Amino acid sequence: MTESKIINVKGQNLYIEYHNSNEKRPTIVFLHDSLGSVQLWRDFPAKLSEITQCNTLAYDRLGYGKSDPMPTHERPVNYMELEADILNGLLAEMNIHNAILFGHSDGGTIALIAAAKYPERVKSVICEAGHIFVEDVTLKGVYDAWDAYKTTNLPERLQKYHGDKVETLFRAWTETWTRDDYRTWNIEHLLKHITCPLLFIQGEADEYGTLDQVEKTVTQVSGSAEKYIIPNIGHTPHKEAPDLVLEKTTSFINKHF
Numbered sequence: 001m002t003e004s005k006i007i008n009v010k011g012q013n014l015y016i017e018y019h020n021s022n023e024k025r026p027t028i029v030f031l032h033d034s035l036g037s038v039q040l041w042r043d044f045p046a047k048l049s050e051i052t053q054c055n056t057l058a059y060d061r062l063g064y065g066k067s068d069p070m071p072t073h074e075r076p077v078n079y080m081e082l083e084a085d086i087l088n089g090l091l092a093e094m095n096i097h098n099a100i101l102f103g104h105s106d107g108g109t110i111a112l113i114a115a116a117k118y119p120e121r122v123k124s125v126i127c128e129a130g131h132i133f134v135e136d137v138t139l140k141g142v143y144d145a146w147d148a149y150k151t152t153n154l155p156e157r158l159q160k161y162h163g164d165k166v167e168t169l170f171r172a173w174t175e176t177w178t179r180d181d182y183r184t185w186n187i188e189h190l191l192k193h194i195t196c197p198l199l200f201i202q203g204e205a206d207e208y209g210t211l212d213q214v215e216k217t218v219t220q221v222s223g224s225a226e227k228y229i230i231p232n233i234g235h236t237p238h239k240e241a242p243d244l245v246l247e248k249t250t251s252f253i254n255k256h257f
Contacts, residue, residue: 006066009089015066016059018094019049026098026123026257030058031087031107033236034173037065037161044238047246052253054100059090063169065161073171077185080106084113091121100253102126104238105208106173109187112217116193124197124256126249129206129235132217133186134177141208141235142177149174191220198225199252201245203233226252 002019017038020027030045032038038058045056061083063070076082087110091099099122103111108130115122131138148154149170158166176182198221200214211229218225228248230237238245 007090007093009086009093012062012086013068014059014062014086014090016057016090016094017045019046019056022053022055025052025054026100026253027055027057027094027096028052028100028102028253029087029091029096030056031101031103031110032058032061032064033105033107035158035169036104036107039065039161042239044242044246047242048102048249051246051250054253054257057090057094057096057099062086063165063172069165070168070172073168073175075172075176077176077182079176080109081113081117081187083110084117087114088118088121091118097121098123100124100126100257102128102249103130104128105130105235112194112198113187113190115196115198116190119193119195122196124199124253125194126199126201126252127217128201128237128245129203129209129213130200130217131209131213132188132191133213134183135210135212137210138208139178142174144207146174188216188220191217192222194221195223197223197252197256199228199249200225201228201230201237201248203235203237203240204229204231205233206235208235 002017004017006013037060049056060067101111108127111125115125202214214227218227230241233240
């Protein structure tokens with residue numbers, strides 16, 4: 001049975017969905033992307049839970065979905081490092097010490113940072129299309145998304161999941177990534193502190209990042225690392241090729257747990 005509730009972490013009210021029916025198994029924690037939410041994972045967490053017999057925890061970050069709104073669209077350069085601290089606080093509140101982090105895009109980056117900073121709680125990472133530095137292709141993707149926001153029904157589609165938070169969260173994403181001071185953002189210095197097993201999944205045609213993101217991650221972590229590159233797939237492998245991602249992720253989890 002899945003428990004849905006609001007939980008306060010470091011003064012932030014966050015919406016969570018927690019499925020905890022396998023007492024001796026790890027908990028897969030799902031970290032959404034820069035426009036995502038618990039709802040937008042669809043049935044993927046439930047399917048992965050059923051196959052692996054793991055517990056699952058998904059949550060809306062501050063400003064997303066059913067969580068509290070962001071106080072402002074202005075973010076510091078290290079906002080994802082701060083998100084990793086919030087994640088650690090959430091895991092502490094939930095008394096989870098055996099987390100498998102499954103993060104997509106921004107969520108993948110947050111997962112990497114959390115694994116580096118909090119190895120006592122994070123036991124493995126599945127990073128899907130995460131970033132460790134800013135590339136020109138990333139910025140092009142952000143500008144393209146901004147054009148779509150202005151010229152299509154993207155705001156209305158997002159409103160279905162985020163309500164009146166859409167304008168703030170969209171500006172927080174696009175304006176932060178395209179700021180001059182964000183161009184040099186880089187977390188490669190943290191990678192050597194990741195000692196748990198890592199699986200990096202990326203679509204070969206990812207419109208937000210090149211395969212350098214993958215190569216420079218798997219070669220710099222201290223633990224075991226493998227990559228899974230899917231041909232003809234873009235930035236969201238778990239939606240574009242769900243069966244392949246489920247199969248590979250299940251194999252990875254079964255190998256380590």
